[in-house]
Amino acid sequence: MSPARRGRSRPAATVMTLAALSLTVACQATPDAAATVAATPDAAPAVPASEAPTYTYYELSHEGRIYVTGSPTSYLKFLETRHLPYTLTLIGEGPRGETVVIEIDSDDPGLQEWLEAEFHARSYYAEEQHGGRTYVFGNPATHEAFRQTHHMPYTLTLIGEGPRGETVVIEIDKQRPELQERLRAEFAARYGLPWDDDAAN
Numbered sequence: 001m002s003p004a005r006r007g008r009s010r011p012a013a014t015v016m017t018l019a020a021l022s023l024t025v026a027c028q029a030t031p032d033a034a035a036t037v038a039a040t041p042d043a044a045p046a047v048p049a050s051e052a053p054t055y056t057y058y059e060l061s062h063e064g065r066i067y068v069t070g071s072p073t074s075y076l077k078f079l080e081t082r083h084l085p086y087t088l089t090l091i092g093e094g095p096r097g098e099t100v101v102i103e104i105d106s107d108d109p110g111l112q113e114w115l116e117a118e119f120h121a122r123s124y125y126a127e128e129q130h131g132g133r134t135y136v137f138g139n140p141a142t143h144e145a146f147r148q149t150h151h152m153p154y155t156l157t158l159i160g161e162g163p164r165g166e167t168v169v170i171e172i173d174k175q176r177p178e179l180q181e182r183l184r185a186e187f188a189a190r191y192g193l194p195w196d197d198d199a200a201n
Helices: 070-083 108-120 142-147 179-193
Strands: 017-018 021-025 035-040 057-061 065-069 087-090 099-103 126-130 135-136 155-158 168-171
Touching: 021 179, 057 070, 057 108, 065 070, 065 108, 070 126, 099 108, 126 142, 135 179, 168 179
Parallel strands: 021 035, 065 099, 135 168
Antiparallel strands: 017 021, 035 057, 057 065, 087 099, 126 135, 155 168
């Protein structure tokens, strides 16, 4: 098996324009302007379940930066003002080298940790060559499991669509339909390949 090739993802999704931003609900951002919304249970603060906050992931692109927030209140406020009052800035950490601005809350340090982890997990990209096929992963856990079993449970198979005419197997997630689009866009961009939607099997 050849070594995995990792890189930043290139998101892709259906978007609708909202002022200077595009908003995508429950899917990954498009390259220039988008928002991602996906409710996920909080796993960061070590507090009783009855008191544990629940975060919601929002990702927006604005003026070349990616903004990541974890509450509906701050998300809606950003749409009005294009500003987050308290942030952590990660220079060059975006999928295309963009600056990433993470919301922070001095009363809830777990928010920053959760948003950072969620952002990096959603940006994961790797490839493996096995059995003459190219496998493309968007989840580090799925990739690690594949290294042990050489099997992915849920996939999109593109016969003969690789750069050398090989079959490409894309990871999919029924709970995150945007994942396959992000991985297909990234793979196509890396090798300069056009994608035909009818090629999926």
